[in-house]
Amino acid sequence: MTPVPAEYDIDQWVASSDGQSVIHRASGSILQDVREKRLSLLFLNLERSAVENPETMLAEIQSALTLFLLEKNSTHLQGLTHDPNAAIKLRHWFVRFWIDQTRRPYQDRYRYLYKRITNILRDSDRFYTHAPDQKGTFFSMAPENQTTAPLCYEDLEGIDMPGEMARFADFDSINHKKTILAISGHFWQQVSELFGEKAVWVEIKALMAWIGRTVSFENMLETAQSLEDNPAGAPPCNRMGYKEYSTYDPEMVKVWAQKAARILSEKERLVFYLRYGRDMGLQAIAEYMGSHGRSAGRSSYWLDKAHHRLKTFLRDLPWLSPEDLSEEAFSLFRETLLDHLKEMVLMP
Amino acid sequence: MAFAVGEKQMNNRRQALSRARQYRTCPPRIVAQDRHSADKVKRHMAVCPYCSGQEKGMPDPWEKLAARISRPEIQQPAKKNTVSVGRFHYVKPERACWRGDYYYNPPLVLVMAVSPDMADAIQVAQTYHELCMAGPGDLILYNDQTGCGDLFVECWHTYTLQVDDLGPPVGKVSDEVLQAVFDAGENKNNMPDWVPLTLPMTDQDPRIYFRELEVECGFVFSEPSVDGLLRQIEKPGICLSYPASEDLQADLVSKTPGLHWHAKPETVEQVLALARYPDEMLPLAAATADIPRFPVNLVYIHKGRVKRSCPLIAEILLKQETKSRITISGRIMDLPNDVHKSDLLVFWPDYAGRPLQPFTLNWNPSGADFFITFAQVRRRSDTWADTPAMALVCDSGKGK
DSSP, X not given: OOOOOTTOOHHHHHHSHHHHHHHHHHHHHHHHHHHHTTOOGGGTTOOHHHHTOHHHHHHHHHHXXXXXXXXXXXXXXXGGGGOTTHHHHHHHHHHHHHHXXXXXTTSOHHHHHHHHHHHHHHHOSXXXXXXXXXXXXXXXXXXXXXXXXXXXHHHHTTOOOSTTHXXXXXXXXXXXXXXXXXXXXXXXXXXXXHTTSOOBOEEHHHHHHHHTTTSOOOOSSOHHHHHHTOOTTSOOOOTTSOOOOOSOOHHHHHXXXXXXXXXXXXXXHHHHIIIIISOOOHHHHHHHTTOOGGGHHHHHHHHHHHHXXXXXXXXXXXXXXXXXXXXXXXXXXXXXXXXXXXHHHHOO | OOOOOOSSOOBOHHHHHHHHHHHHHXXXXXXXXOGGGHXXXXXXXXXXXXXXXXXXXXXXXXXXHHHHHTHXXXXXXXXXXXXXXXXXEEEOGGGOEEETTEEEOOOEEEEEEEOSXXXXXXXXXXXXXXXXXXXXXXXXXXXXXXXXXXEEEEEEEEEEEEGGGEEEEEEEXXXXXXXXXXXXXXXXXXXXXXXXXXXXXXXTOHHHHHXXXXXXHHXXXXXXXXXXXXXXXXXXOOOOOOSSHHHHHHHHHHXXXXXXXXXXXXXXXXXXXXXXXXXXXXXXXXXXXXXXXXXXXXXXXXXXXXXXEEEEEEEEEEEEEOSSXXXXXXXXXXXXXXXXXXXXXXXXXXXXXOEXXXXXXXXXXXXXXXXXXXXXXXXXXXXXXXXXXXXXXXXXXXXX
């Protein structure tokens, strides 16, 4: 980086090649944040067509970033002009600025409601809040609490909204202090029940996720959805950063069926195929396999083993596991599996 | 119904199970791209639902997992590998292995106990880092309690390893935490109040399948170690009266000037097996193209001291490699008549050149033949990779 004259100000730096380079690098990283942190695109006030084009998006971010620098010509921003980590700092400040600017009920509803709930619970006499370093904010209705393992999607499945809210709740009806206190109390009671009526700290993030089952936080224009061609409601990138299959993919189901056929042993394949491909009873299978007398038990043994292997194989696959089951996907899997087993049984 | 958008999404155990399976049993990219592993990788791809995703253009999840998970140990590697109770260690990367169609990646373990009877034996508890997979009997710890990130200790899942299986320490727990791990291991309900609560398992809970995976993973790493320890118990042992291995080395060199060692021996057994005679002292055996030959050190011991030693030649008649093991059989040529009561010491260098002991060793002095099995590990091509280091020890005082 070239030496910086004393009178060098932010306007000159923004126009310089150094400044442009920093802005360009920071914009690329911010575009990534837009996707990963799901920042509201209403901040940029763009047409949908612009949102769908990453190059346009990048240009818009660069432009907004430049404006941010010029308008906020503050002391700490001026420090950027001779900071080797300028792009990293600029990215951090701008993303914070973006979030602050869009934390509105008509823009980034999720962050708005999160903050509002946190403030309401913190100010309420009925609730206690707790914010350990970097671990979000927790709340409780008891003064002394135990921490818990993180709550999961599956744990919240059985908790319904109180009364009529399950059917009629929307963002506007939730967004009242009285309602927020009522549903927070209800949710806390239910979670406490899950943990054997113990007083526990509950993450506000979990409360938000639970509210999100009933109430949409989407606005007319949302970022990650359109940028990633991810239909509304599909699970986004998980915490490890890789994307799960978001839309039903029959071809993938067929591939899995082929692989599932391969994890079975020869006997398991035969018994499973005869049972479900040829609809044979266990005794008939035993006779087919050349066993006699008490051998239905042996067929049952191989069939149980095949069931266990397949159940294990399917347990975490989208559309084929219990909490995500799609009948269409499951019958395609079954048919394809039986086709492969037939081939393998006939030509071992 | 799916959950709403937000900066941080809700944990989902089904997806966490997918990640766990990939983290534990899929080959990392460096292995997947290794041409020597091509057949194994192909077999893995044929059955693995996640690696098929990569074929379809999914990003490699393992790298991202590895980058996140291994950060603490990369940032602060310990200089010396000291194993003591209450410390976290990764099982050494070279212990990663293929088992069936899956590649088992070394877990992070907590050392629970060091055996007072067997110096190499340690009891460890396996750990996992995605807290949403913790269930009853798991003890959740945060970074300030471990020094190596948030994780949970599977108190119900302890097993035996050897000290040499572990890499450098990456974190440690207090005595209070260690005691809690012991107590929870005895009774899953026996957790102190400061331990985060976990929810009970449901009927089709992904954590049930996760625990099956964890047990399988622990078994893969524990089995060879237990085999090795049992072999040590059964081994008669060499009785020498030298205060240290260096004294034995000095004595051998004084008796045979020119004797040298390619690698630094750490035990008296290694001193005897790794010793190399000058070329001019090696017996001349007719060279054959297809039968590998290598020197064997014949050592006579009397009253705990080396009486004399000389080199012999052994030949490998059969070498078989499977997914997990290397087996060699062969014979020692021109064996003298006075070695009927003898012990065979054998080592083979691992990837880092450190001598590994065999899983099984059968030595038949009357036929001069041996049958030895080693763990399949990556080996160096620049050292004695094709043949093991061997010593035949005859102790005249033994058995009297």
